[in-house]
Amino acid sequence: MTTKKQLKRALLAVSVSLASFTPFAFADYTIFYNAKGYTLKQDKGVHEFSTLVIKDGKVVATGDKSIISTYSPAEKIDVEGKTLLPGLIDAHGHIIGLGKNQSQLDLRSSSSLKDALKSIEEYANQTDGWVIGRGWNQENWPSKAFPTAKDLDAIVNDRPVALTRVDGHALWVNSKALEIAGINKETQAPSGGEIIRLDNGEPSGILIDNAEPLVYQHMPSVDKTEVNKRLDAAGEHLLSLGITSAHDAGINNLTYQVYLERAANNTLPIRIYAMLSATDSELTKQLAAGKKFDDNDMLAIRSIKVYSDGALGSRGAALLEDYQDRIGHKGLMLMSKDELENVFTQAFKAGFSVNTHAIGDRANRVVLDTYEKVYAKSGGKLLRNRMEHAQIVEPSDIKRFKQLAIIPSMQPVHATSDMHMAEDRLGKARLTGAYAWQTFLKQGSRVAAGSDFPVELANAFHGLYAAVSRQDKDGAPKGGWLAEEKLTREQALRAFTLDAAYAAHQEFKIGSLEKGKWADFIIVDTNYFKAPLSDIYHTQVEQTWLAGKLKYQQK
Structure with a gap:
């Protein structure tokens, strides 16, 4: 039978034990060790280290394993000999354009006009409204020639298509998009922009730089x-x-x-x-x-x-x-x-x-x-x-x-x-x-x-x-x-x-x-x-x- 005195001693022993144990959640420092660490210093070249010490989200020190004992209590994380670099x-x-690209048609990998049109058609068949995408680059196609609205009309002619070139400085549209934007043979390009034209003077379907907003302003907000x-x-x-x-x-x-x-x-x-x-x-x-x-x-x-x-x-x-x-x-x-x-x-x-x-x-x-x-x-x-x-x-x-x-x-x-x-x-x-x-x-x-x-x-x-x-x-x-x-x-x-x-x-x-x-x-x-x-x-x-x-x- 446990007496009150024995119970008191047991509780005291537990409290002492808890006091000497600091779980990671309450550690003052976090120490990353066993790293192949590299950082640059202001005008001092590359600094190598194996140990990184941080506290409250900021760097306290870098050095070799000898500094580990200096910082306590600490959570210790073994980097397992891997390379540690500053965040890039x-x-x-x-940023928002990158996020947009995660969910829209991406034509970056198209190797020809035919290849691009196939991707556009497949995407259009799965979506409603405007067909919007980015990433085409005629320099990666055998012809190296700009595509045209006629190319797009062959696969989508009942709704507008607007596809931004990979660099963002040219827009490829179909005839429906040209119609919505009111762009025709008589339309003058704004200063700093160009409407690429066919031999007959009609817009080809390619808008350069400051001409792009002629279509952008009509796209879904x-x-x-x-x-x-x-x-x-x-x-x-x-x-x-x-x-x-x-x-x-x-x-x-x-x-x-x-x-x-x-x-x-x-x-x-x-x-x-x-x-x-x-x-x-x-x-x-x-x-x-x-x-x-x-x-x-x-x-x-x-x-x-x-x-x-x-x-x-x-x-x-x-x-x-x-x-x-x-x-x-x-x-x-x-x-x-x-x-x-x-x-x-x-x-x-x-x-x-x-x-x-x-x-x-x-x-x-x-x-x-x-x-x-x-x-x-x-x-x-x-x-x-x-x-x-x-x-x-x-x-x-x-x-x-x-x-x-x-x-x-x-x-x-x-x-x-x-x-x-x-x-x-x-x-x-x-x-x-x-x-x-x-x-x-x-x-x-x-x-x-x-x-x-x-x-x-x-x-x-x-x-x-x-x-x-x-x-x-x-x-x-x-x-x-x-x-x-x-x-x-x-x-x-x-x-x-x-x-x-x-x-x-x-x-x-x-x-x-x-x-x-x-x-x-x-x-x-x-x-x-x-x-x-x-x-x-x-x-x-x-x-x-x-x-x-x-x-x-x-x-």
Whole structure:
């Protein structure tokens, strides 16, 4: 029989035992050990470590196993010798567009017009109303010719079809869509746009750049529920690829409102650096509302996205000389010099950075001239303004990026996707200064790297591979295309982490695993720094951690 005294002693023993045991839920620290860890440090190169210590979502320390005993009580997680890297930052993408792509017709893989039409017909048979999709690229078809409305009419003629080119700078529509938009032989293209025409002057069914909204304005509208759905889909996909932060290159007012609401409720799936769209009708009100941030650094809105020209694939990029494969055509400037100057001035006065889409050498020069002119009048040079893409730059203009403190925000996969087409458009002699990542770095510019998803796939390891190889996934061409512009592995990772963070004014918060920064990191199946080059392309993300919380686990 147990006495009261014995029971009291037993309870005391249990209480002492519980006091000495700290379950993981109440641990002060979380320690990841037995890792092949790599991070970049500000101006100090690559730092290797085997142990990462985090607390309250932020990095406390990195080092070898000797530091484990310093931090207690702690939850300990064995990384099992796998590679641990900082969370990747995509410095140029379109988040809601990526989410939209997850649920609509995707023509990226079509290898011919016939192949594309087969996919369109199958999709149309399963849907009602408008047939909407994206991803076609005539450069991947044997003919390399733009398709026509007549091609689409053969399979869908009773309802409108609207299919955006892979780069977003051309729209392929059928006759029903042309009819709804009121586009005919007499219709004049808006400034900065082109209606491609048949020999008889009738619209062919291809609308370039500023002509696209002639149809877009008639398409079904999107509400907040749909934007939230696309955001969640995109966030889930990006986390599975190890992307913990993305720069959203041009958001409309509806997306602006959704981002603010989700940040306030702490429900954003990834970190977002959002650029207001210079073409949005609410821009003046958005600038007047000031820069937007949240306490957890999940959202930052402090810049605008300006569009100066089109894309090379649709021959909308503005060039100094004629396109080699379309004599008499130099591309399209989407905004006049006065319009560029006015929107730059408006943004700088509100304290917002200006990130300008410029692909062709003429567009890059005009935009550089505009930055220089507006700086002299309104200031703004210290705002870390950016040139988005900076693909074809006249060599004498490259040094102006450094002089004007313009960050080249570039997408390595564009070089390997465009290399054959770029030579067709420009000829080899005009490719000096094209996709010139190493040249920019050598002069002291920081390159912020991204993918331009959903134009390209969002996989940052494809970008890292392209950056260091200048080759396609099959290893062509041997030695790399314009190989003098290759990056080292360290330079490439910096462009997708620290320098991408710098381009968003966030280098002291994210981009590397240093004390006091958010614990955004990934665990992957490939040793990025030591594996064969081709293995980088095929890297798989096994875990993604955001602010010290597991957000993705490979199944």
